[in-house]
Amino acid sequence: MKVLLFGVGGQLGDALVETAPPGVDLHVSRAEQLDITDAHGVGQLVQSCRPEVVINAAAFTAVDGAEEEPALAMSVNATAPAHIAESCKAVGARMVHYSTDYVFDGNAEDPYTTSDRTDPLNTYGRSKLEGERLVLEVLGEDALVIRTAWLFASGGANFVHTMLAAFSSGRDLEVVNDQFGTPTWAPDLARASWELIRLDASGVLHFTNEGHASWYEFACRIGELALELDMISTSPVIRPVSTDPARRPAIRPDRAVLDKSGTWKLLGQPARHWEEALELMLKESRDG
Numbered sequence: 001m002k003v004l005l006f007g008v009g010g011q012l013g014d015a016l017v018e019t020a021p022p023g024v025d026l027h028v029s030r031a032e033q034l035d036i037t038d039a040h041g042v043g044q045l046v047q048s049c050r051p052e053v054v055i056n057a058a059a060f061t062a063v064d065g066a067e068e069e070p071a072l073a074m075s076v077n078a079t080a081p082a083h084i085a086e087s088c089k090a091v092g093a094r095m096v097h098y099s100t101d102y103v104f105d106g107n108a109e110d111p112y113t114t115s116d117r118t119d120p121l122n123t124y125g126r127s128k129l130e131g132e133r134l135v136l137e138v139l140g141e142d143a144l145v146i147r148t149a150w151l152f153a154s155g156g157a158n159f160v161h162t163m164l165a166a167f168s169s170g171r172d173l174e175v176v177n178d179q180f181g182t183p184t185w186a187p188d189l190a191r192a193s194w195e196l197i198r199l200d201a202s203g204v205l206h207f208t209n210e211g212h213a214s215w216y217e218f219a220c221r222i223g224e225l226a227l228e229l230d231m232i233s234t235s236p237v238i239r240p241v242s243t244d245p246a247r248r249p250a251i252r253p254d255r256a257v258l259d260k261s262g263t264w265k266l267l268g269q270p271a272r273h274w275e276e277a278l279e280l281m282l283k284e285s286r287d288g
């Protein structure tokens, strides 16, 4: 199966390369080779490659940055995926695209199902929601949109690396304890994506690791495991705090936990718990 992948160099793009199953003839595109907002360039690449599946893991992922550059966020996260979808349609390719838990407002008590009402609180969430809408509009049954959350990987900038760097500096930390979500290991999402492609899945699906946590609980677990794994020598001091809306440009949902029951049914099993995934990622980082 010939697959063209956008977004290599990012956390998920790299994980998709690392986990590509045998039999996949993988062609990749990085940001420095082609800007996905270049509709002509994207169209030419898809025409010359003629893949059966196009995966778009490229995105403008800076949640606060999107408030400062809304037009760019919309262009990368909505207009560009729509052009990729049109290029797919022209060659009869299917498309896999990624979205976010931030399409929800986070006010629900229960995990969000794929058919729950969306109502993003920030520009990033709005741009991602528009991206999913356009991709599905162009490709219908030939599109799969996977919403995920709180990605981390041993390579790339993410919360785990931010915490590890802060622990090493020895300073006390304050981390918000009133925003809940599910930390998700990019390689687990990547492996599930390949399986969903094999199964010809389409429509909107949710994928995160199992369980949920606040950012504070996530930070504490990173600290505990890093100590156990000898990645730091003293237990970090982490204080729980409430969100101060004045501190960051983008409003975040309080509780964006996703219901994955439809995905587990297709895959035949749930994903591992985020704590188990975190331990694997930390061991991978430690062992280089």
Ligand SMILES: NC(=O)c1ccc[n+]([C@@H]2O[C@H](COP(=O)([O-])OP(=O)(O)OC[C@H]3O[C@@H](n4cnc5c(N)ncnc54)[C@H](OP(=O)(O)O)[C@@H]3O)[C@@H](O)[C@H]2O)c1
Pocket: 007, 008, 009, 010, 011, 012, 013, 030, 031, 032, 034, 035, 036, 037, 056, 057, 058, 059, 060, 061, 076, 098, 099, 100, 101, 128, 147, 148, 149, 150, 151, 152, 156
């Ligand atoms: N990270 C999360 O916590 C999270 C949560 C929910 C959903 N998601 C979604 O999951 C997907 C993968 O996220 P990720 O964490 O792997 O993101 P990431 O690590 O930020 O990687 C995104 C990649 O896209 C590239 N890119 C950005 N703008 C581009 C452009 N105009 N043309 C070509 N490439 C461009 C980036 O290149 P540069 O680095 O050079 O800009 C980077 O390589 C995205 O759809 C994201 O919205 C992520």
